[in-house]
Amino acid sequence: MSDIRTQLRDHMQAFLQSKGDSAPFADSEPLFTNGRLNSLDAMETVIYLEENFGISFAQSGFDQTYIDSIEAMAKLVEAQKTN
Amino acid sequence: MTEPRLPMSALKSLLLTDLSDNPKLLSLAETSEGKILLLSLFGIVLEIGNPGLNMPAFGVVFLTVVACTFYDKHRMSILPTAVLLLLAADPFPYWFTNDVLKLAISRELPAENTVNVAHMRYETLAVFFVLYVALLHGALRFRDLFIYRRPLVFLLSTFFALLFFVSAKILHGLAQVYLWSFVSVFGTYLWFMAYALTDLQTKDHSPLRLQFGLLHPFWGSSSVPHGKGAAYIRKVMSRTPQELALSQVKGMKLLLICLFFRGVKFVFDQLMHGYFHVPQFVDAIKAQVNGTPFSGSLCWASLISAYFEWVFFISIIGNTFVGCARMSGFYLLRNTYKPIRATSIAEFFNRFFYYFKELLVDMFFFSTFVRYFRKQKRLRIAFATFMAAGIGNMLYHFVRDLDWIVGMGFWKALIGYQTYAFYCVVLAAGIISSQLWPYKPRSTTWFGAKFVPCFGVFVFYCFLHIFDDTDRMRTLGQHFDFLFHLFGLT
Numbered sequence: 305m306s307d308i309r310t311q312l313r314d315h316m317q318a319f320l321q322s323k324g325d326s327a328p329f330a331d332s333e334p335l336f337t338n339g340r341l342n343s344l345d346a347m348e349t350v351i352y353l354e355e356n357f358g359i360s361f362a363q364s365g366f367d368q369t370y371i372d373s374i375e376a377m378a379k380l381v382e383a384q385k386t387n
Numbered sequence: 388m389t390e391p392r393l394p395m396s397a398l399k400s401l402l403l404t405d406l407s408d409n410p411k412l413l414s415l416a417e418t419s420e421g422k423i424l425l426l427s428l429f430g431i432v433l434e435i436g437n438p439g440l441n442m443p444a445f446g447v448v449f450l451t452v453v454a455c456t457f458y459d460k461h462r463m464s465i466l467p468t469a470v471l472l473l474l475a476a477d478p479f480p481y482w483f484t485n486d487v488l489k490l491a492i493s494r495e496l497p498a499e500n501t502v503n504v505a506h507m508r509y510e511t512l513a514v515f516f517v518l519y520v521a522l523l524h525g526a527l528r529f530r531d532l533f534i535y536r537r538p539l540v541f542l543l544s545t546f547f548a549l550l551f552f553v554s555a556k557i558l559h560g561l562a563q564v565y566l567w568s569f570v571s572v573f574g575t576y577l578w579f580m581a582y583a584l585t586d587l588q589t590k591d592h593s594p595l596r597l598q599f600g601l602l603h604p605f606w607g608s609s610s611v612p613h614g615k616g617a618a619y620i621r622k623v624m625s626r627t628p629q630e631l632a633l634s635q636v637k638g639m640k641l642l643l644i645c646l647f648f649r650g651v652k653f654v655f656d657q658l659m660h661g662y663f664h665v666p667q668f669v670d671a672i673k674a675q676v677n678g679t680p681f682s683g684s685l686c687w688a689s690l691i692s693a694y695f696e697w698v699f700f701i702s703i704i705g706n707t708f709v710g711c712a713r714m715s716g717f718y719l720l721r722n723t724y725k726p727i728r729a730t731s732i733a734e735f736f737n738r739f740f741y742y743f744k745e746l747l748v749d750m751f752f753f754s755t756f757v758r759y760f761r762k763q764k765r766l767r768i769a770f771a772t773f774m775a776a777g778i779g780n781m782l783y784h785f786v787r788d789l790d791w792i793v794g795m796g797f798w799k800a801l802i803g804y805q806t807y808a809f810y811c812v813v814l815a816a817g818i819i820s821s822q823l824w825p826y827k828p829r830s831t832t833w834f835g836a837k838f839v840p841c842f843g844v845f846v847f848y849c850f851l852h853i854f855d856d857t858d859r860m861r862t863l864g865q866h867f868d869f870l871f872h873l874f875g876l877t
Contacts, residue, residue: 337623347768369589369618
């Protein structure tokens with residue numbers, strides 16, 4: 305789980321920095337709800353999760369809360385692995 | 388010994404400082420005295436800034452904010468109570484298209500002038516609330532049913548089925564009027580229900596009383612939920628005295644900004660339409676349709692003025708709702724945030740009307756994006772954007788403007804929707820191109836990197852405003868006539 309979190313954190317940190325946002329964030333901090341990322345960024349994040357972790361939202365449906373923080377994304381990836 | 392600060396530099400420092408981040412102010416806002424001061428100021432600003440709010444409704448909004456301030460741990464119970472009290476104070480609040488009932492009565496009961504319209508509205512609301520609560524409970528017990536797995540499909544199908552039935556005039560008289568009343572209420576709350584049912588599908592769903600409390604929350608909304616749904620509200624809810632103080636100070640700041648912009652808009656209106664005699668945009672279009680168009684220069688002035696008036700209007704209204712929500716401890720993002728600074732069509736749409744954009748994204752964009760054309764990135768983005776900014780936008784406004792359907796009949800109202808449908812298609816195309824082929828400035832100067840793209844966005848939305856017309860009496864061709872007239876072609 306910690307490897308997944310590290311990978312996710314590194315990716316989101318780089319993503320935020322590419323948008324000129326280098327402020328630190330906790331794993332539990334909501335990135336979309338707080339306005340640091342918008343829905344276009346959510347789209348990029350969905351693509352990242354699909355391509356790197358094989359996540360498929362088609363069956364389960366999509367809700368932004370699933371990707372709102374590193375913690376939420378890590379839970380999603382773990383749940384996918386378990387299934 | 389420190390050098391004394393010059394008066395001008397101290398003033399400059401004060402003006403540039405965001406007072407709402409001042410630690411002393413935030414500490415004061417945590418005290419009882421500070422809260423009373425903030426709430427008093429809130430009451431004054433709410434009264435001055437919202438002259439259309441009747442006294443009972445004002446009382447409900449104000450007292451709810453007070454309750455949320457001093458009994459913040461009971462917000463989950465305060466919100467649903469406020470929803471009911473607000474409707475008791477005014478059965479015809481601004482968010483209902485009240486013309487629907489009046490039109491239905493005039494058509495079905497023309498000889499009747501003793502219908503108690505308020506009673507009829509309350510009876511409809513009572514039935515609707517009972518059904519809605521049952522629907523919410525059902526979402527917890529029968530989550531695998533189609534209606535709960537695909538809530539938006541269920542809600543839109545139900546709405547249109549009811550609409551077809553009532554438009555077919557199978558019922559008559561009082562029964563038909565009650566049905567129109569129910570369809571109107573259903574349509575008004577449709578998007579709030581969509582958020583609630585979507586949230587109830589998740590494992591970490593919000594409690595039912597919060598879902599009910601957000602059924603057109605007391606802080607205000609149009610048919611667009613300003614504050615989205617319960618999942619978002621729980622994330623932005625203040626949980627400590629410090630968070631509450633910050634939310635309230637930021638809320639007060641936003642409300643004062645809205646009040647300032649009301650003043651600016653008033654002066655702008657007086658200047659443009661009073662002093663310079665620029666016609667209101669709707670009058671300019673009407674004159675074109677009637678064959679007595681205003682001069683080209685007046686039409687240009689009318690269009691540009693209408694664009695700025697629209698930006699002012701959405702900004703003031705939406706951010707007033709957000710300000711009230713922040714005063715009650717829900718630190719919502721602003722509805723409008725410096726839209727003039729947008730350097731792309733997509734960015735403007737995000738900055739101008741955030742909660743409408745979020746509604747379209749939450750309800751249409753992602754459900755399409757995760758399902759279709761997953762192997763073709765550009766087509767995937769384009770199709771999902773079209774479904775949101777195009778189809779979702781059309782559906783939202785069609786559902787909202789029910790009075791046209793009562794007045795004209797379903798099919799005539801649908802044909803009359805041609806102008807706005809065109810608007811949605813062009814808007815979607817603009818956003819798609821902005822996403823897939825973003826503008827890359829060749830220059831790094833302020834003019835090349837900022838002004839040029841901002842001006843391009845302004846030009847796009849200004850011209851598009853010609854077609855931002857949900858009035859069903861004017862054709863698409865008539866709007867194109869106006870456009871051509873601007874360039875002296877007609």
